[in-house]
Amino acid sequence: MLTRQRKQLLLKILDEEGQIVAKTLSESLGLSEDTIRRDLRELAKEGLLQRVHGGALPASPAQANFAVRETISTDAKPAIARAAAALIEPGQVVFIDGGTTSVQLARALPRDLRATVVTHSPSVAVELVEHPHVEVIIVGGRLFKHSIVACGAQALEAIAGIRCDVFFMGVCSLDPEAGITTGDYDEACMKRAISATAQRTIVLASPEKLGTAAPFAIAPLATIDGIVVSGKTDAALLAPYREMGIEVTLA
Incomplete structure (x- = not known):
């Protein structure tokens, strides 16, 4: 799976489930936990989610001006x-x-x-x-x-x-x-x-x-x-x- 495809999938899962647990998701997708965490870090830098311990949550729209x-x-x-x-x-x-x-x-x-x-x-x-x-x-x-x-x-x-x-x-x-x-x-x-x-x-x-x-x-x-x-x-x-x-x- 290409990096862009993984990231799109992560955002889709976050939207549907309201959270991402890196360990659980790595097991279900057959990907390493390090790969999932790296993708989450990069998505967080883009402001598309918020990293938390063990995974990610949606980024708050309340951070707008x-x-x-x-x-x-x-x-x-x-x-x-x-x-x-x-x-x-x-x-x-x-x-x-x-x-x-x-x-x-x-x-x-x-x-x-x-x-x-x-x-x-x-x-x-x-x-x-x-x-x-x-x-x-x-x-x-x-x-x-x-x-x-x-x-x-x-x-x-x-x-x-x-x-x-x-x-x-x-x-x-x-x-x-x-x-x-x-x-x-x-x-x-x-x-x-x-x-x-x-x-x-x-x-x-x-x-x-x-x-x-x-x-x-x-x-x-x-x-x-x-x-x-x-x-x-x-x-x-x-x-x-x-x-x-x-x-x-x-x-």
């Missing part, structure tokens, strides 16, 4: 945002992450909600300018243009002094084995730091993010309290999260 991500899951994201907003209690200090679903969450906050929102996302802050009862605290730093959020040492220092009740985390990818991952090292550090100071961490996961992986680990799934997903998500896809004791909210 902000403008492109706004065109993905346009029906699911507002629904997820409304379900997340319903989890907020009056008087809480809430940290809202950056990202397109997070912007939808800011828009979905009830007009009579009295709370404090902390964010390092200018996009989220602007959405709350006209909200009559929400106090907004903006964390500053170097602007990471991909996600339109502040990051860096100044932002981390500010986060260390905030103890929020709940952190709504936006992610590139979520997978039972790969955990929570994103496409930028500094952004992963920021999300991990916010989560560490929050009483609860809830992940906002639009459909394209489930069962995918990105290069940089944020945290294992054991560190989060809940996920909010589309109500149309396959129950089998959500079963591993529920088995881990993670609260799953359907939007």
Whole structure:
């Protein structure tokens, strides 16, 4: 089998099965595991999949820039945002992450909600300018243009002094084995730091993010309290999260 044919076959299997286990696939195809792993490495360099321990997962489309991500899951994201907003209690200090679903969450906050929102996302802050009862605290730093959020040492220092009740985390990818991952090292550090100071961490996961992986680990799934997903998500896809004791909210 030619190299190009092998790679096309690997992508076909990944699309159909949602993952590749290198050892199992090498046995079924009669190819060496080294050959499979080499092909996976090359496909990962092309951005066609994400290498994980023992094989590969689909690459997350959420690694695209902000403008492109706004065109993905346009029906699911507002629904997820409304379900997340319903989890907020009056008087809480809430940290809202950056990202397109997070912007939808800011828009979905009830007009009579009295709370404090902390964010390092200018996009989220602007959405709350006209909200009559929400106090907004903006964390500053170097602007990471991909996600339109502040990051860096100044932002981390500010986060260390905030103890929020709940952190709504936006992610590139979520997978039972790969955990929570994103496409930028500094952004992963920021999300991990916010989560560490929050009483609860809830992940906002639009459909394209489930069962995918990105290069940089944020945290294992054991560190989060809940996920909010589309109500149309396959129950089998959500079963591993529920088995881990993670609260799953359907939007």
